[in-house]
Each structure stands twice: as structure tokens, then as C-alpha cells.
Amino acid sequence: MYAQQQLAYAPTPYSYTPSSNLTATINLDEEVKLADTAAERDIYESLAEIYSIVITLDALEKAYLRDSIKESEYTETCDRLLRQYKSNLADESVLAAFGDLERFKAEWDLEVPKATERLKIGLPATVETVPTRTASQHRTSNSHTPSNAPSAANATAIVSASENFITLFDAVRMNILSKDTLHPILVDTIQAVNKVTDRDFENKGKIVHWLITLNQMRAAEELSPEQARELQFDLNAAYEGFKATLE
Missing domain, CATH: 1.20.120.1130 (Vps28 C-terminal domain)
Incomplete structure (x- = not known):
């Protein structure tokens, strides 16, 4: 009987035995750079900013529909996000890299229907439609002014x-x-x-x-x-x- 070599791990039908002849070709301690120039870096930063704006806007729209945020807070936040979105796309190089909203969503696998609708209109929902009036506001208005005056x-x-x-x-x-x-x-x-x-x-x-x-x-x-x-x-x-x- 001959001695069988002891394996360091339990073999499986698809097991892989590391080879000492293979060496890593990537230095894991080296920083990976997405851009080679400052201009490219600015474009990537702007696209990342647009991505976060779209995600945030979609969540904001859902919160407004659930009545989880005050109308005044929603209007201010939505208006700011829309202005930031337009400001980023005002740069021609960023716009060229962005393309359009549908292409951007497809590229980054974004499912943001509420944000898409709001960005198409370009106005907060409270500006697009009449803000909700409370019952007390209606009573106050009706108590002082006739409906036909x-x-x-x-x-x-x-x-x-x-x-x-x-x-x-x-x-x-x-x-x-x-x-x-x-x-x-x-x-x-x-x-x-x-x-x-x-x-x-x-x-x-x-x-x-x-x-x-x-x-x-x-x-x-x-x-x-x-x-x-x-x-x-x-x-x-x-x-x-x-x-x-x-x-």
C-alpha cells in the first residue's frame, strides 16, 4: 500500500486547485482611476450628481403622494432638485455624455417613473396643480366673502x-x-x-x-x-x- 497525499480541502466535482504558477496581474492596493483628465473627472462627478438627483426626486414624489411630507417642504425640495438637474445639464460636455433621460435610465438600470414624470414637466406637483386647501381655509374664506363676489x-x-x-x-x-x-x-x-x-x-x-x-x-x-x-x-x-x- 502506498501513502495517499493528504488534500488540504475536501474535493468537489467542480473544485479548483490553485496553481502557484499563476500570479496576480492587478495591484489591489493601487487606486483605479475612472478619468485621465480633470475634465473627464468633472463629467463623471456631474453624472453621479444627476444619478443621485433622479433617485432622490423619485423618493420625494412617492413621499408627497403618501402625504408623508408637508407641501411647503416638498415644493422647496423639488424645486431645488429640478434646478440642480438643469444646472448640471447646462454644461454641453455633460449633456453629451448624459444623452437623454431615457438613455441614462437604461444605461444605469433605473426604474424611476415618478421622477421621470416630474422631470418631463419641470415643475413641482404643487405648482403644476392647485395646492390642497384645508377645510378651515374654506370655512374662513366662505364666512367673509360671498361665493359670487x-x-x-x-x-x-x-x-x-x-x-x-x-x-x-x-x-x-x-x-x-x-x-x-x-x-x-x-x-x-x-x-x-x-x-x-x-x-x-x-x-x-x-x-x-x-x-x-x-x-x-x-x-x-x-x-x-x-x-x-x-x-x-x-x-x-x-x-x-x-x-x-x-x-
Whole structure:
């Protein structure tokens, strides 16, 4: 009988016996650099920042829907995240590496439907729609002002909303069609409208549609003549719907 060599471990059908002839080709103590230049490093840092913004925004939207956060806190935080998102993408090199939101989500396997919708609109939900009013606010309002007689504050809000609509009409008629001009006016318009009425009047959704369209354009991009005509038509319809709520 001959002595059988003792194995250092129990063999398995798929066991692997290390070989002393193999040596590591990677120094595990050496830092792995993702970028070779400062410019590349800045791009990666910006993309990482965008990733965290998208994840945070999705969680914020879910918290708002669950009523786990105050409207004021939600509005402030959401507005800040949206501004940070736009600020990062204002850099042309970062935008080129980012591509668009759908490509970015696919590349990093992101499932963030709530954040996606909010980024498309570009406004907090409390600005896009009328903020919730408490029962006490309704009782206070009704106890001092008849339902058919607008208060001085409401009259001011009506004038402001009408002025914003008129400013939009004038901009389109004068062919001032760039995003960086129309988008802020459109935001001001929907905010002013929401201060006047909590009714979802006819064609109000068209304003939100154009907010999404403009929000996905670059600042210097302009609407085409066909889009300008559609915008003017939709604004007229929305303005008529708004006026109908005042009657």
C-alpha cells in the first residue's frame, strides 16, 4: 500500500486547485482611476450628481403622494432638485455624455417613473396643480366673502393670470419662440391661474402639455412655425376655459 497525499480541502466535482504558477496581474492596493483628465473627472462627478438627483426626486414624489411630507417642504425640495438637474445639464460636455433621460435610465438600470414624470414637466406637483386647501381655509374664506363676489386678493390674482396669458399671446405673435423666453412666462401663467381657481377647467391640460414640450428643449431652441400656431390655438382654448370658471 502506498501513502495517499493528504488534500488540504475536501474535493468537489467542480473544485479548483490553485496553481502557484499563476500570479496576480492587478495591484489591489493601487487606486483605479475612472478619468485621465480633470475634465473627464468633472463629467463623471456631474453624472453621479444627476444619478443621485433622479433617485432622490423619485423618493420625494412617492413621499408627497403618501402625504408623508408637508407641501411647503416638498415644493422647496423639488424645486431645488429640478434646478440642480438643469444646472448640471447646462454644461454641453455633460449633456453629451448624459444623452437623454431615457438613455441614462437604461444605461444605469433605473426604474424611476415618478421622477421621470416630474422631470418631463419641470415643475413641482404643487405648482403644476392647485395646492390642497384645508377645510378651515374654506370655512374662513366662505364666512367673509360671498361665493359670487371675489375678494380683493382674488381679483388681483385674476388680473395677474390674464396679464400672463396676454404676454404669452404677444410673444407668439411677435415670433419670440425660444424656450428661455416662453417657458418662464408659461410657468408664471399656470402659477397665477392656480391662485385664482382650484377647478380643473377645460383645456388646462394643454398648458401642461406645452410646459413639457418646452422643458425638453434646450434654452436657445425655438418652436417651429407649426408649433407656434398650435401653441397659439391651445392658449386661446385654455384662456377661454379659464374665463369660463370666473362666470
